Amino acid sequence: MPTLTLDSLCKSFGSLRAVDGVSLEIRPGECFGLLGPNGAGKSTTIAMIMGVLRPDSGSVTLEGAGDTSAAQARRAIGLAPQALALYDELSAQENLEFFGRLYGVTGAALNKRVDELLRFVDLHDRRRSRVKTYSGGMKRRLNLAAGLVHDPDILLCDEPTVGVDPQSRNAIFDIVESLKAGGKTVLYTTHYMEEAQRLCDRVAIIDHGRILAIDRVDSLIRDHGGQSEVVFTRRGHTEITERTDEPLATIRTIVAHDDIERLHIRRPSLEAVFLNLTGRTLRD
Amino acid sequence: MNPILAMAKKDLTYLVRDRTGFFFVFAFPVIFAVFFGLIFSGMGGESSGIKVVVVDLDNSEGSKAFAEQLRGSESLRVIPFAEDPDNDLSLTERAARAVRNGTVAAYIQLEPGFGESQASMFQGESATITIGADPSRSAESGMLEGIVAEKAYSEMSRMFSDPDLMRDQSRKALESVRANASPAVRMVMVPFLSSLDQFADGLESLESEGDDSGGGGGGFNPVTINHADVLKDSEHEFSAFELSFPQGLVWGLMSAAFTFGLSFVIERTRGTLLRLRIAPVPTGAILAGKSLACFTLLVALSSAMLAFGAVAFDVRPDSVAHLAMAIVAIGCCWVGVMMLIAVSGKTEAAVGGIGWAILMLMAMIGGGMIPRPFMPSWMETVGVISPVRWSLQALEGALWRGYSTTEMLTPCAVLAGIGLLGFLCGARLFDWSAAE
Ligand SMILES: Nc1ncnc2c1ncn2[C@@H]1O[C@H](COP(=O)(O)OP(=O)(O)O)[C@@H](O)[C@H]1O
Numbered sequence: 001m002p003t004l005t006l007d008s009l010c011k012s013f014g015s016l017r018a019v020d021g022v023s024l025e026i027r028p029g030e031c032f033g034l035l036g037p038n039g040a041g042k043s044t045t046i047a048m049i050m051g052v053l054r055p056d057s058g059s060v061t062l063e064g065a066g067d068t069s070a071a072q073a074r075r076a077i078g079l080a081p082q083a084l085a086l087y088d089e090l091s092a093q094e095n096l097e098f099f100g101r102l103y104g105v106t107g108a109a110l111n112k113r114v115d116e117l118l119r120f121v122d123l124h125d126r127r128r129s130r131v132k133t134y135s136g137g138m139k140r141r142l143n144l145a146a147g148l149v150h151d152p153d154i155l156l157c158d159e160p161t162v163g164v165d166p167q168s169r170n171a172i173f174d175i176v177e178s179l180k181a182g183g184k185t186v187l188y189t190t191h192y193m194e195e196a197q198r199l200c201d202r203v204a205i206i207d208h209g210r211i212l213a214i215d216r217v218d219s220l221i222r223d224h225g226g227q228s229e230v231v232f233t234r235r236g237h238t239e240i241t242e243r244t245d246e247p248l249a250t251i252r253t254i255v256a257h258d259d260i261e262r263l264h265i266r267r268p269s270l271e272a273v274f275l276n277l278t279g280r281t282l283r284d
Numbered sequence: 285m286n287p288i289l290a291m292a293k294k295d296l297t298y299l300v301r302d303r304t305g306f307f308f309v310f311a312f313p314v315i316f317a318v319f320f321g322l323i324f325s326g327m328g329g330e331s332s333g334i335k336v337v338v339v340d341l342d343n344s345e346g347s348k349a350f351a352e353q354l355r356g357s358e359s360l361r362v363i364p365f366a367e368d369p370d371n372d373l374s375l376t377e378r379a380a381r382a383v384r385n386g387t388v389a390a391y392i393q394l395e396p397g398f399g400e401s402q403a404s405m406f407q408g409e410s411a412t413i414t415i416g417a418d419p420s421r422s423a424e425s426g427m428l429e430g431i432v433a434e435k436a437y438s439e440m441s442r443m444f445s446d447p448d449l450m451r452d453q454s455r456k457a458l459e460s461v462r463a464n465a466s467p468a469v470r471m472v473m474v475p476f477l478s479s480l481d482q483f484a485d486g487l488e489s490l491e492s493e494g495d496d497s498g499g500g501g502g503g504f505n506p507v508t509i510n511h512a513d514v515l516k517d518s519e520h521e522f523s524a525f526e527l528s529f530p531q532g533l534v535w536g537l538m539s540a541a542f543t544f545g546l547s548f549v550i551e552r553t554r555g556t557l558l559r560l561r562i563a564p565v566p567t568g569a570i571l572a573g574k575s576l577a578c579f580t581l582l583v584a585l586s587s588a589m590l591a592f593g594a595v596a597f598d599v600r601p602d603s604v605a606h607l608a609m610a611i612v613a614i615g616c617c618w619v620g621v622m623m624l625i626a627v628s629g630k631t632e633a634a635v636g637g638i639g640w641a642i643l644m645l646m647a648m649i650g651g652g653m654i655p656r657p658f659m660p661s662w663m664e665t666v667g668v669i670s671p672v673r674w675s676l677q678a679l680e681g682a683l684w685r686g687y688s689t690t691e692m693l694t695p696c697a698v699l700a701g702i703g704l705l706g707f708l709c710g711a712r713l714f715d716w717s718a719a720e
């Protein structure tokens with residue numbers, strides 16, 4: 001399975017530098033998160049990966065297939081765009097069949113694949129209903145399935161949980177996790193740090209078109225998250241919060257007193273990482 | 285602010301900010317008004333008038349003078365039409381063909397003996413004129429007959445105002461009536477004709493008496509107007525549906541092309557265009573697929589509508605093969621138009637405005653709103669770019685104008701050409717970027 005490499009990608013719209021020197025490597029089988037606020041340049045980056053937007057400079061290469069605007073590379077990549085890209089007047093099944101045929105999947109193979117996908121995203125019961133009758137969450141799931149019809153090695157999910165209720169969001173997490181379990185490579189963009197934290201092996205933090213940091217989630221937190229907080233209560237006292245770089249040592253000191261009633265650690269989150277890197281919160 | 289006022293203000297702001305909406309409310313009516321004003325005032329070029337050709341089979345002094353009179357008429361536009369030694373067809377056949385082609389509304393044929401009969405209008409056969417009019421233009425052919433009769437009568441009054449000529453005429457007529465007419469006619473006519481010399485200003489009374497006695501042997505009718513059938517297949521029963529079906533179909537074609545053109549834009553705004561683009565399919569194939577669907581719809585629509593016309597209103601084509609040819613050419617043409625509509629704007633609102641405006645314009649100049657012969661000639665000339673014009677010509681040619689295969693080739697080739705050009709321009713201009 002190939003590696004997808006982005007090298008110094010740049011794209012400006014007029015005077016706005018939407019993507020400003022993005023370099024990263026998405027490795028086989030990993031779930032890679034691109035985390036950044038609205039307008040950070042995530043969708044623009046994805047458009048350049050798909051070859052639908054020409055970078056001003058830089059390149060995107062898929063190992064073994066070359067440039068991603070080539071047909072061979074396109075077959076290896078699937079996309080679930082941020083904007084729902086479905087035919088409202090067709091049913092889920094008809095949508096998937098149509099997109100499958102665009103990728104040259106036909107006949108029994110197509111039927112099998114569509115059936116599989118409908119079950120995978122839990123739309124099999126409603127497969128014959130027109131998409132316009134679906135809830136937001138169902139449309140999101142179908143949008144994901146449509147990116148998978150040709151069984152690509154790599155799936156790009158652009159904010160797949162936007163406008164979705166918590167239950168559907170969990171369903172989408174499950175889908176992404178089973179893709180990961182099935183060995184697929186996933187690029188997952190989001191502005192929800194909990195999602196990145198929960199789903200992604202590695203995360204790139206992007207703001208104003210620039211990558212500020214790339215690493216495993218725990219490493220990012222360790223390097224940029226700042227201090228952990230140890231919260232404890234002594235018998236007969238109110239809650240005390242102590243900030244520390246060395247939670248283990250701090251806890252040892254605290255529990256040396258035997259009047260500790262309760263104690264827990266608050267580890268820093270990606271939110272804190274973002275705050276420390278940009279001076280802003282993710283949702284402003 | 286009061287909620288009613290707030291609502292009103294919001295909606296007006298909305299209208300002003302929506303450029304296409306604004307265009308349709310303020311600019312389009314002005315264009316419309318100017319367009320029809322130009323047509324009805326006949327300005328912007330040479331005089332309007334009914335287009336005709338004159339076929340002079342008599343070639344006498346009298347017939348030449350009469351043809352000259354017709355040429356001088358303000359209500360007619362006489363298209364020059366001369367002998368062509370290279371052409372095997374008779375003048376009449378060529379004239380009929382010009383009518384069938386829609387080049388002219390009618391031909392006016394001055395029959396042999398026209399000059400002679402006119403010179404002796406009170407006796408013998410009256411001068412004969414044959415009018416071969418386009419059956420689709422019955423209103424004009426009625427008008428045309430009036431104009432021709434008026435010219436003939438004014439020719440007569442010219443004779444009456446010339447004393448020598450009149451004396452000569454009445455004497456000839458007198459001889460003829462004495463010799464041939466029935467006793468009853470003779471009783472009225474002889475005294476009348478004898479006293480003609482003394483008639484100083486009896487023109488009006490003469491004309492009315494002339495009408496009354498027109499049925500008699502000698503008669504005062506200066507002209508007899510016959511009608512010729514210009515359609516090849518004279519069996520063909522012409523009905524109003526032969527006109528209304530092609531016209532109606534053209535509006536259907538416009539709607540179909542518009543709907544499909546708009547569907548391209550909807551693919552963009554709904555994001556599915558992005559999926560089409562990232563699929564390993566050449567963009568040409570995507571355009572071809574959409575075009576194939578549009579072509580299928582156009583052919584199905586045309587076939588269904590004409591089949592309905594045939595069954596329900598007896599609109600039978602002269603030639604099914606020619607009709608099939610027309611339908612295929614029309615399909616190609618309107619696919620091209622569809623592509624142009626698809627690139628006429630980026631949003632549904634823009635295409636709904638601009639694309640539809642283009643179609644209206646094509647309908648206007650192509651004869652979809654007012655028949656071509658009523659247009660000033662410059663507009664008819666501009667109309668050659670309109671697919672509406674050529675679609676109507678191809679359909680009518682196959683349905684009832686009795687076009688030969690060669691005659692069908694012109695509109696069909698033009699339609700295919702418009703289709704190809706539209707497709708290539710549309711494909712070239714198509715913006716594949718997906719709006720977000
Ligand atoms: N087609 C475009 N024309 C002009 N500006 C654009 C266009 N697409 C995106 N942008 C701008 O580029 C920036 C990055 O956009 P985008 O990549 O969509 O951000 P994200 O997906 O991270 O929310 C934003 O400021 C956006 O307004």
Ligand SMILES: [Mg+2]
Binds near residue numbers: 159
């Ligand atoms: Mg985005």
